[in-house]
Amino acid sequence: MSKDTVQYFSDIYQQADQVKPLRAFQDQQMQQFTAWGLPGARHEEWKYARVASLFKNGIAYSFDMPGISETDIDPYRLPGTDKATELVFVNGQFNQALSAVRHDSSELTVLPLQQAAAGEHAKWIEENIGHSAKYHQDGINALNGAFAGHGLYLQVRKGRALEAPVYIYHVVDSRAGFILAQPRVLVHVQESAQVQLAEEYINIGGQDSLTNEVIEMVAEKDSVVDYYKIQNEGPNANHVGTTHIRQHGKCLTNSVTITLGGGMVRNNLNMIMESAHGESHMYGLSLLDGKTLADNHTIVDNAEPNCLSNELYKAIMDGESTGVSNGKIFVRKDAQKTNAYQSNKNILIGELASANTKPQLEIFADDVKCSHGCTVGRLDEEALFYLRARGIGEKSAKALLLHAFAVDVLEHIRHENLRAHVDRIISERLDFNF
């Protein structure tokens, strides 16, 4: 971490037309960034994802909106867009013109973050923005916070169960060179509301990019949140994304994180169980090749009793790819009767591929059930022989087995068309179709 990088961002920060309602938060985040800098190799949490190295070859941070049109996005649109709300970020900034809100305003509120922070939602935003910083005391989270002014605010209204999903497309336009994009999203899922939210990442131009995203969500009592994250970019696209979900009241969250490409991809997923009887399911699938690094860090923090969390992360690694799975579980002293399960399964295909897995359990209550398990292996030879002995070629047999391994995670994408869409991408990758 060089002084130049800090200086560079301080200068831009000073020049930027800062938005008043968020100024206090952004100032504080900028101070943190200046103090911490980018996490270096000695930072235990960033041992594999060497994010500072991405800043070595110059930084291009710009508030100018490039010329992205709707047709640029068309090939990447997720299914069911006649009913789904599509929200578009370009180079980290929410772009209203390219977005389409298809839900009724009685169900869903969509506002630029600065506008929301200046109006009736000001108090709520002030109280809730930046909660993830408690868990990520590092410069990369703070850097996003400092530039949070061009983010997005979503509110799913009380008692409304949204039938169609909400899609967020994060587009970076790297045609002119390296791009740093820093999207910020704040979501309020009100009491008894239900929402399916999916995020997708798109690099147009194919040159180096880094998307550094923070999405913070507060789920109130009796709400149901399905959260899907689909990362399928080329090797030049790097990604650090923090998804921070607070279960403010007893509710249910279901998340699936799919990583199919990219250079260095870091997914932080935090489930903060602040209320008794909360339930959270977290699934992840990485399908990696080349030199891709996919680093999944999860945190489940149980503060109250009787919560259930279940994690299943699977990865298939070919080429020289690296998979990292780091799962933290905190059980605070009042969180009796916590059930927290973790499972991480890896298949290594490439001779030079590697899997790194680390469970971290910190338990301060005495009546809890916590478990973790991990496997790293190659394809089951006996199963492979069985398929081949029926006339299925070696390549198809492998694809069939790998697909079966992936299905375990895919089946938790509860939106049928979205699941079929992701399944199709994966099947094509495995080069097999029924």
Add this chain to the structure above:
Amino acid sequence: MLNISNLHAGIEEKKILKGINLEIKPGEVHAIMGPNGSGKSTLASVLAGRESFEVSDGAVQFMGKDLLELSPEDRAREGLFLAFQYPVEIPGVSTTNFIKTAVNETRKYRGQDPLDAVAFLKLMKERMKLVQIDQSLLSRSLNEGFSGGEKKRNEIFQMAMLEPKFAILDETDSGLDIDALRIVANGVNQLRSKDNAFLVVTHYQRLLEYIVPDFVHVLYNGRIVKSGTKELALELEERGYDFIKNEPQLVAQD
């Protein structure tokens, strides 16, 4: 159809097959019997192409081709079928999709067009009757949670779908109750024709009451030590394998 000559094979340093000679012609059913550890399942595995076994000597001709040169999938596509002693459970792969892939890859190899969905379903419905297998079983993951009998019936069902020229039934009777045994044997008998052949590997004579063989061979210590007709199986049942083990010329060969 199949001609095995002087076949030697083993696993790592351990020699298991020590010179097998066997010729099987179209329309014939051969049974291989023998005590535990005699090499029965090894013979089945070597013929199907299981890579953990190494062939150190000998040759196998199948339909005029050098069988040992072919990959397991090409052996299957040429018309060889192994009904597994322990069918593998594969979660996440539906039985129907698995069979469809197998049928169509085999058809492709033979230069035939793939079966469309309608033709495939029609064939499947017809063959399901042979082994009284239920549709609900086929929509489940391959062998996952199947009972022993269901797994074996599924093997015979797959055989019926793939219509092999030569099928090896590796201890298909193990773990079957008498009703399931009848169903499986009945399925096999309906598939018998003058153009195909079977090698039935079994420990007990029981199965051979239902699938009546033309020839019976006794495998002991990696060699076929006695061949005969179906009466030989009855003799073995009556006297046990000890009478084979005690024959002096066999002991001398060790």
